[in-house]
Amino acid sequence: MNKLLSFVLLMSLHVYSAAGVARVEINELDKLLPPEPSFPKVCIALKASLVAKNFRLPDDVDADPKNSNPDTERLKMAMNACPRGQAVKIITDGEKNAFLAGPIEIKSGVSLWVDKGVTLFASRSPADYDLGDSYCGTAQPKIKNRCKTWITAKNTVGSGIVGEGVIDGRGGSVLTSGPYAGKTTWWDLSIQSKAKPKLEQNNPRMIEVVGGENFTFYKITITNGAKFHVASKDVTGLTFWGIKVITPSLAYTVPGYKCGKGTMPEPGNLSRPSSCFIPELVKNTDAIDPGRSKNVTLAYSYITTGDDNVAIKSGKGKNSPETINHLYAHNQFYYGHGMSIGSETDAGVENIKIWDLNFDGQDSGHGVGLRIKTDGKRGGEISNVLYQDVCLRRMKDVLVFSPYYSSTNDTNHPPNIHDVVLRNVHYVDYPGAKYNKAKVSFSGYRTATVVNPLKIQLDNVVFDQTPELRKKHYHDVEFTLGPGAVTNLPIEAGESISVKKIGEGKSKAFPCPDSVFKSIPSELSPI
Structure with a gap:
């Protein structure tokens, strides 16, 4: 035996x-099981400057792609200034409860803390994730994975994403740049894998942890990824504890996932953006994909997603x-x-x-x-x-x-x-x-x-x-x-x-x- x-x-x-x-x-x-994680010491607290309503950031906030990621630079500066072992905490300021950012990188030894009541939203402009060939935000035959990841941690030690707030990838929001601006959402691109002829989505992954040791996700809610929510590779020590992955969320659907005819993604249709989504039609939105990783824990968590x-x-x-x-x-x-x-x-x-x-x-x-x-x-x-x-x-x-x-x-x-x-x-x-x-x-x-x-x-x-x-x-x-x-x-x-x-x-x-x-x-x- x-x-x-x-x-x-x-x-x-x-x-x-x-x-x-x-x-x-x-x-x-x-x-x-390892011990339950705890919240780190705060080095910098950043106050929100935007207002989200009904689980969404109003479209007029970033309808102009020039305004696609107003909080990116101050998040980067705070992350770079924070000492190891501490966290950048993003907090509310009165009714202001939202941050909006393009691609950001987690520094080694530093955590991003999204406070309760706060949502960090992803840019919906493909130009922010483009690798230089203008394929991000399109569906192409035999061409895929041509977008930067939204939040990246490379070779970090002792970093994390924590807090009782929300990180929202805005997979169901209408794109604001590129050839499909105003015509499609990230999830509309995803369903084209079912079209004839088959097309490949070029959507950004939401969070990627590559290399390093002891990365922690604690009590955070992760939602509406344009593609995979969390993927890892070559990491030793990866902990998810008390998290929630919810996709699609109430921002893009109705209770019971009841969407009307003509509101959902359709294979072969990139002429109009969908306005309502069900899990079966938000393709490739894997919640947790630990690849080539050792000593991984997922505990006391809740997951509903389309893949x-x-x-x-x-x-x-x-x-x-x-x-x-x-x-x-x-x-x-x-x-x-x-x-x-x-x-x-x-x-x-x-x-x-x-x-x-x-x-x-x-x-x-x-x-x-x-x-x-x-x-x-x-x-x-x-x-x-x-x-x-x-x-x-x-x-x-x-x-x-x-x-x-x-x-x-x-x-x-x-x-x-x-x-x-x-x-x-x-x-x-x-x-x-x-x-x-x-x-x-x-x-x-x-x-x-x-x-x-x-x-x-x-x-x-x-x-x-x-x-x-x-x-x-x-x-x-x-x-x-x-x-x-x-x-x-x-x-x-x-x-x-x-x-x-x-x-x-x-x-x-x-x-x-x-x-x-x-x-x-x-x-x-x-x-």
Whole structure:
């Protein structure tokens, strides 16, 4: 038995009684969490000079692109003047509650503190993010990623973005410069990936942490990213604690995500800006994408977005594994494409632990739950992954473990997914839900020369109704079932499917009452 299986089995015997499963506030896994962050000392306090109303900055503030980023320079000057270990704090001034900036960089050892009641808004002028070729703010065939990131931290040590305020990327605001000025929003550009012919968005990432150590996001709300909200690469020590990611927010939609006909993005239509958005149509707005990063924690946080809730990545690295030791604990997820690993995993992913996750897919047709996605072009070794104490409901694809994420014919990086454990996972019925009878996928990787079976243990995994098994890639799997019950999953041994049972296969379903699916604690959220 490998080290992970031995550890989690020992842990389950310690925490859970033989009579059934009890939800606990603190268990052995919680001992792995780092201490809760704290707010740093303030070096400089900057007062707001703009007024946001109804979660938005009025368009007339920056309708002229000459006024696109009035606070950029003073934020830069304050950041550069602040000593290490301290923070630049942006605060209200009477009714003034907003800042507006273009690309800024976080200094090493310094944090940006967005105070409660304050919103830092991103420029909506593509010229501010342009790399010199005028592609930012356009949709092009085979040309993408031609924008600067809005907020960047490069090779910082001990920096962060903290506070109980809001950082808003304004993905649904009308662009003010470039060939599509007045004709489109960032999110209108995103949906052109579904057009015929396909076009690539050129939108800025919202926040990017590259290199360095010990970067902290604490209590901040991050919303309406034009593209990925937070992406990292080559970072050791990355903490998200008590944050919220809400996209699209109430600034761009209505409660319940009910948008009228002709108000939403349409593939092939760049002649008018959309005025209302739903999560399914704000493409590539991943919330948290920790790529090639070690010692990552996401805890006590809330995420609803139009793409991956989390996408753990590890691409094109020099060592293996480049992505190791991640902890995801006590989180609430809503709309999204999953608590995901992939798709880029060729540099290796190891030792990922997810526990106490409550995930309500909100009946989205694109909703995904627990997911490992990779392929022969970007695959690699993914091992020692634990999902424990997980409640899920109202999603189309609940469990997706597949090395066939794309239709690529490339086999240079064959995926190898093994030592994956699901323990105390419960998919529950919800009255009137569209996806009570959901779908599951399990597959290993096979070519003419390589066979890497998916090796996965299911221990007390319960579906209230039997899900549909996606059979297209159901092959080359080594299942271990138990010691807890596996209920209503249509798993049987076959030509390339082995099933090993351990223990008595008896247990009560992990408790997932309605009360564990908490509402997002923010007035910005329409759900």
